[in-house]
Amino acid sequence: MKTIHRPGWQPVILRQHREAHGLTLEAAGDQLRQVASRHGLTAPAANFQTLWAHEQGSVYPGPHYRRAYCLLYQANEPTLGFRLPLPGEITEVENSISDLPQPTDPATDNAAAQVIEQTLLKVSGAPSNAEQNALLNRVVDAWRRRHGQGSPKPILTLVGGYAGSGKTEFSRFLSDITGWAFLDKDSLTRAMVERLLVSLGGDPHDRHTELYLSEVRPLEYRCLMETAFDNLKVGTSAILSAPFIAELADPDWVCRLTNRCAARGIDVAVVWVRCDPESMREYIEFRGAPRDAWKLDNWQTYVSGLNTETSPSTAHITVDNRLGAAISLADQTRETLKRILA
Known part of the structure; x- marks a missing residue:
């Protein structure tokens, strides 16, 4: 498949996120496969050689890898250094999961509805x-x-x-x-x-x-x-x-x-x-x-x-x-x- 290099690609950021999560290349690969399977995505091979190539910048991650990385590290593509943000695109995940109401909170349904509405407005x-x-x-x-x-x-x-x-x-x-x-x-x-x-x-x-x-x-x-x-x-x-x-x-x-x-x-x-x-x-x-x-x-x-x-x-x-x-x-x-x- 033709490799596409996005303007703004910074492979070192991917390594920084992995290390910040305390993961080895092998452990990151295991978690990428798990998160892809859990979300119904095409499961990547995610061996340590491929992840190393992503982090070194010799191979640009394909769409299935980028989606899995974003889910694993709870970040979007610009935040992970895959590309430049679109005009007006927020480079950090705005709704920090830790800040959202817990399931026992009576505002749960309203919080969910607000997240949905904000997402649709953003896109x-x-x-x-x-x-x-x-x-x-x-x-x-x-x-x-x-x-x-x-x-x-x-x-x-x-x-x-x-x-x-x-x-x-x-x-x-x-x-x-x-x-x-x-x-x-x-x-x-x-x-x-x-x-x-x-x-x-x-x-x-x-x-x-x-x-x-x-x-x-x-x-x-x-x-x-x-x-x-x-x-x-x-x-x-x-x-x-x-x-x-x-x-x-x-x-x-x-x-x-x-x-x-x-x-x-x-x-x-x-x-x-x-x-x-x-x-x-x-x-x-x-x-x-x-x-x-x-x-x-x-x-x-x-x-x-x-x-x-x-x-x-x-x-x-x-x-x-x-x-x-x-x-x-x-x-x-x-x-x-x-x-x-x-």
């Missing part, structure tokens, strides 16, 4: 429209509902973004908090899509030719939307993770969906996950999915067709995941909530 900015404010309130409300309060009205949340942008991880984060159904397009339809492409005489991993775009893609999204409505009809809110490139570029499509949902008493929220091309490529290379082969083989052609600077006009919230910042913050928030509610 998406202060509410700039009614839809954004409504979604933020609904996420916190869903947390309270899981504890016996909140509104029963369902909501359909679309989480879109380019391949490797972090939309699936952010969708999982929302689902963790809210308990809403998490529906990933690839998980739901990949087997069907691959078999259908073969039956039509195509490549099972094709995601860019006219055959896929005209004959297969519409059915793929239809399956996703119908599965969502099966949940919504029984009062279960749903989070859909898919690129939604063509859909969110079409205000009429979003309007029709909103009207269809409104007629059934269902709210709609549209989230766009923004990411930089370098980070997207890193994640695409890391996951190693055959369906991404064309993108990687024709990267410049692929990237030239993307607009990574702005969000679709139909998006209610833009999550800033450049350099993986939003996903790192989501990991920290999960840890904080576990400590509050343990």
Whole structure:
């Protein structure tokens, strides 16, 4: 995999954190594997040679290592010296876990709700429209509902973004908090899509030719939307993770969906996950999915067709995941909530 060096990478800081925790390279490796397994991440090999290479600066840690390091040391990427912070990004974990209310504190639920709200504000900015404010309130409300309060009205949340942008991880984060159904397009339809492409005489991993775009893609999204409505009809809110490139570029499509949902008493929220091309490529290379082969083989052609600077006009919230910042913050928030509610 291509090694990506971030501006601001300071390997010595990683060693300083390990030593401050009193860990040898072998012990740090053991704990990295444990924390990755506990959080459902791809478990890194984390042998002492690899960790030594990270600390010496000869190998830049991949995304799975960086997430595990951040969880282990309770810090974000800029704090660990992996990169420079984004504008306005806090370089220290603001909510020190030791300062949060203990589970026996009667303010536990309120503390958890506050952590969730602060996290969403950090990754998406202060509410700039009614839809954004409504979604933020609904996420916190869903947390309270899981504890016996909140509104029963369902909501359909679309989480879109380019391949490797972090939309699936952010969708999982929302689902963790809210308990809403998490529906990933690839998980739901990949087997069907691959078999259908073969039956039509195509490549099972094709995601860019006219055959896929005209004959297969519409059915793929239809399956996703119908599965969502099966949940919504029984009062279960749903989070859909898919690129939604063509859909969110079409205000009429979003309007029709909103009207269809409104007629059934269902709210709609549209989230766009923004990411930089370098980070997207890193994640695409890391996951190693055959369906991404064309993108990687024709990267410049692929990237030239993307607009990574702005969000679709139909998006209610833009999550800033450049350099993986939003996903790192989501990991920290999960840890904080576990400590509050343990």
